[in-house]
Ligand code: HEC
């Protein structure tokens with residue numbers, strides 16, 4: 001592992017020692033993972049072939065279907081979930097019923113065999129990740145997944161390497177305050193509600209009516225804000241939820 005990844009604090013040294021002593025099998029997994037970590041394997045921005053050419057751009061941005069209509073557990077559990085054929089058929093039993101592109105969906109519905117979607121994003125098994133906590137702190141999906149609202153075929157938006165996770169875990173206030181302008185428009189909304197409201201605003205008002213921070217997010221190249229006002233708004237969220245920034249980069253948070 002690259003030494004630039006770690007701050008040389010006594011704490012992380014102790015944690016590494018604990019991992020080394022307690023987790024032999026984990027370490028084997030970890031070093032195998034390191035082997036497969038070349039840039040060619042990260043596949044950022046490369047659309048992934050799917051059995052049905054499902055377009056987020058079309059369904060989310062143009063039609064305005066909320067992420068939670070299809071990824072029903074994203075606020076409540078570790079996993080976002082992938083929609084069942086029934087969810088697609090709630091519309092496609094009535095519209096576009098003759099589209100050849102939808103033939104696999106109709107087949108799946110008639111035979112009761114689920115569509116096998118190819119997974120786009122994955123962290124190795126030795127890494128713990130949980131959607132609900134991130135979404136409930138007000139992180140918009142695009143922070144991690146890139147410009148989903150623009151994607152015709154879904155691609156990976158970020159490397160999901162450890163250094164990328166840590167960049168935010170070390171300074172979460174740079175990533176949490178993006179919604180400060182949206183918050184002024186919807187003062188009673190929680191950070192979680194604002195995270196979804198960004199897509200609603202995009203759909204109803206268009207790209208040209210977004211704030212600079214919102215524009216960066218819908219374009220999917222948000223790498224944290226450096227201006228004082230946004231960091232201050234981020235700090236307020238850190239305080240409101242009692243986020244323990246000192247411990248967020250500890251090994252045990254993601255490797256349990
Ligand atoms: C109408 C249903 C529908 C809606 C609405 C929808 N999605 Fe999806 N999403 C899917 C389907 C089907 C897949 C699997 C195929 C694919 O990867 O494109 C998927 C895949 C994904 C993936 C990749 C999953 C993986 O394999 O790693 C991400 C990330 C994602 N969606 C994010 C979003 C976000 C963010 C929104 C809201 C802005 C959203 N989706 C709205 C149906 C939907």
Ligand code: HEC
Pocket residue numbers: 052053054055058059063065070083087088089090091092095096099100101102105
């Ligand atoms: C809320 C309604 C709704 C849901 C749910 C929905 N779709 Fe659609 N979908 C549409 C509409 C409306 C269109 C086409 C509109 C247009 O092209 O103007 C469409 C178009 C499509 C097309 C393009 C068809 C063509 O011939 O161009 C595909 C493929 C598709 N949907 C797949 C899916 C899949 C897969 C799911 C489930 C994960 C899904 N849709 C769920 C409303 C929906």
Ligand code: HEC
Pocket residue numbers: 067071074078079080081082121122123124129131134135139140141142143144145160
């Ligand atoms: C902090 C980063 C982050 C945020 C924010 C985030 N995701 Fe993810 N997402 C991930 C990671 C990491 C994975 C891979 C998880 C794994 O392999 O277990 C993933 C996987 C997925 C998948 C694949 C299926 C699954 O459950 O693993 C879908 C769908 C998805 N995300 C949708 C969303 C939606 C919708 C949102 C916004 C409401 C969102 N994500 C917000 C990081 C994030």
Ligand code: HEC
Pocket residue numbers: 123127128129130133134137139143144160164165166168169172175241242243244248253254
């Ligand atoms: C853009 C910022 C951001 C990114 C990127 C991010 N996280 Fe987080 N993560 C947070 C914040 C903020 C919290 C703190 C939540 C709290 O304590 O309230 C958190 C908490 C967690 C937790 C603790 C969950 C719990 O149940 O206690 C885990 C595990 C985690 N993140 C894993 C990951 C992994 C793995 C990645 C990379 C694949 C990642 N995170 C990327 C911001 C981020």
Ligand code: HEC
Pocket residue numbers: 001002006012015016019030031033034037123124127160161162165166169248249250251252253254255
């Ligand atoms: C915020 C989440 C997070 C924290 C905190 C974290 N890791 Fe990781 N770690 C990851 C992710 C994600 C990967 C998988 C990277 C990949 O697939 O490229 C990983 C991979 C690894 C690997 C495999 C080799 C590599 O670099 O890919 C080792 C070893 C490792 N972590 C050790 C540690 C140690 C030691 C600490 C504490 C100093 C730590 N990690 C803290 C998320 C985290």
